[in-house]
Amino acid sequence: MTTDRLVAGLRAELREGGLTGSFLVRDLRTGEEVGIDPDLELPIASLAKVPLALATVDRVRRGEIDGAHRITVDPTDLARPTPTGLGRFRHPARIAVDDLVHLAVAISDNVAADTLFALTPPDRVTASLRAHGLRGITVRHTIGELNDTPAERLDTAEVHLAHVLAIDAGTRGRGHLVPQLDVSRANSGTARAFTDLLEALWTPPADGSGIHPATAARVREVMGDNLLRQRLAPDFVSDSARWSSKTGTLLNLRHEVGVVEHTDGGCYAVAALTESGVPAGAQPDAEALMGRVARALRDHLRGR
Numbered sequence: 001m002t003t004d005r006l007v008a009g010l011r012a013e014l015r016e017g018g019l020t021g022s023f024l025v026r027d028l029r030t031g032e033e034v035g036i037d038p039d040l041e042l043p044i045a046s047l048a049k050v051p052l053a054l055a056t057v058d059r060v061r062r063g064e065i066d067g068a069h070r071i072t073v074d075p076t077d078l079a080r081p082t083p084t085g086l087g088r089f090r091h092p093a094r095i096a097v098d099d100l101v102h103l104a105v106a107i108s109d110n111v112a113a114d115t116l117f118a119l120t121p122p123d124r125v126t127a128s129l130r131a132h133g134l135r136g137i138t139v140r141h142t143i144g145e146l147n148d149t150p151a152e153r154l155d156t157a158e159v160h161l162a163h164v165l166a167i168d169a170g171t172r173g174r175g176h177l178v179p180q181l182d183v184s185r186a187n188s189g190t191a192r193a194f195t196d197l198l199e200a201l202w203t204p205p206a207d208g209s210g211i212h213p214a215t216a217a218r219v220r221e222v223m224g225d226n227l228l229r230q231r232l233a234p235d236f237v238s239d240s241a242r243w244s245s246k247t248g249t250l251l252n253l254r255h256e257v258g259v260v261e262h263t264d265g266g267c268y269a270v271a272a273l274t275e276s277g278v279p280a281g282a283q284p285d286a287e288a289l290m291g292r293v294a295r296a297l298r299d300h301l302r303g304r
Contacts, residue, residue, distance in 0.1 A: 006300050007036055010293050014274075017289040021274030022191040025297040028202055028259070028267040034301050035191060036293070041136075042273045043186040045248030047194065047255050048125075048139050049104045049113050053222060054201070055120045055128035056101055058215045067098040071115055078111070085109030101218075105246060106225040110143040117142045122187075132211050134200060136193025140186065180250060191271035194257040198269035202259050220244060223258065230284070232272060235291035236260040236298075245270075252276040254286060266302060270294050 014020060014036075022042060024035035060067040074092040081087050085107055086095070095103070095112070097119070103112035120128075125139040179185045201223075204216040224244035229237070231254065236243040245258025257271040272294045276286055 001300070003034055003300065006296065007034075010036060010296060013289065014293060017286060018276055018278040018283075019274045019286055019289060020277070021272065021290075023273075023293060023297060024191040024195045024269075024271045025294065025301050026195050026199065026269045027301055028199055028269055029265070032301060032304065033195070034297050036297075038192040038195070038271075039190050040273075041183045041188050041190050042255075042275065043181050043183060043250065043253060044137070044189045044194075044273070045187075045250035045253050045255060046108050046110075046113075046143070047189065047246055047248035047257060047273075048143070048187040049108065050194075050197065050219070050223070050246050050257070051125050051129055051137060051139055052113060052116055052120065053101050053105050053219050054132075054197075054211070054215065055125045056097065056116050057218045058128060058212065059120060060097065061212060061215050065097055065119060068096050070094040070096050071100070073111060073115055075111070082110045086111035086115075102222050102225065105219075105222040107227050108247065113143045129197070132200060134193070134197055137189035137197065138187065140188075145180070178251070181253075189273075191257075191273050194271040194273075195269045198257060198259050198271070202267065202269065220259075226258075231256045231287045232258060232270060232291045232294050234288075235295035236270070240264070248273075252279075254283070254290060256290065260298070268298050268301065270298060 022037050022040040024033060024038035026033040056065065059065045072092055072094050073086050075087055075089045078087055085103055086093065086109055097116070100112040100116050103109035104116060122139040122141055129137055200211050201216045201219050204211045204213045223246055224242065226245050228247045231247060232245060233243050240263045242261045243258055245256055248255035252275055254276065255273045259267065259269050261267050272290050274290055276283060278286070
């Protein structure tokens with residue numbers, strides 16, 4: 001099948017499943033790639049935790065932050081509990097910076113991430129990306145700000161109204177009445193930009209001109225520990241393949257970016273950023289569709 005026919009068919013599948021989005025798969029050995037609207041800019045939700053981890057780990061490596069330094073996190077200070085992690089704790093806890101990085105990426109702990117943002121603010125995280133020659137991802141706000149959406153102000157029975165607003169209140173220029181969904185105000189990026197970031201993490205140059213190998217290795221490690229594996233992982237994990245990734249979820253946004261490493265030496269960066277046109281929070285069929293589309297693109301590239 002030609003690439004054009006494949007992409008057209010996958011677009012149709014996405015539309016039928018109520019999804020639009022930005023996909024890119026890149027062979028990290030050859031540089032060949034195939035995608036669907038890979039330069040479409042979208043709000044990135046918790047994908048911002050990967051650049052945050054990169055900036056934090058690199059500052060630890062340079063001695064600007066002590067990775068063993070323990071920070072007291074008091075969950076009683078939170079305005080509302082978070083879905084998982086430290087925000088569900090009942091008592092204050094002292095957590096080392098290194099361990100906060102693990103929690104922020106491996107279980108997408110929002111409190112851990114915002115504790116790290118207090119050390120390295122959003123503008124400094126973006127500056128870290130630029131210093132490593134990475135463009136197309138901009139971090140503008142913390143995770144606490146990210147999650148202050150209409151969904152948190154509505155009763156459970158009315159949450160679907162927040163999804164209707166997310167779907168219907170956007171503009172052609174990617175603006176939105178909900179600030180966290182407005183690419184000019186939200187943390188934003190593209191599938192291509194995240195694929196570039198993944199390539200920089202998985203293939204750091206030995207001459208030190210890119211991300212330092214030690215920094216890259218630590219970020220790869222925490223991405224490999226990711227426990228949220230309901231989207232792309234079922235299509236990429238096997239006894240002969242390792243999947244390392246980070247998910248992002250906010251209202252009608254469902255994202256995942258990662259790298260699949262095969263025992264035969266194959267290595268592919270995969271980025272899938274999607275928007276749903278269905279006003280519902282739980283959409284397992286949409287998540288399965290994301291995986292099928294990403295797998296089809298990888299299989300096409302691998303078969304060349």
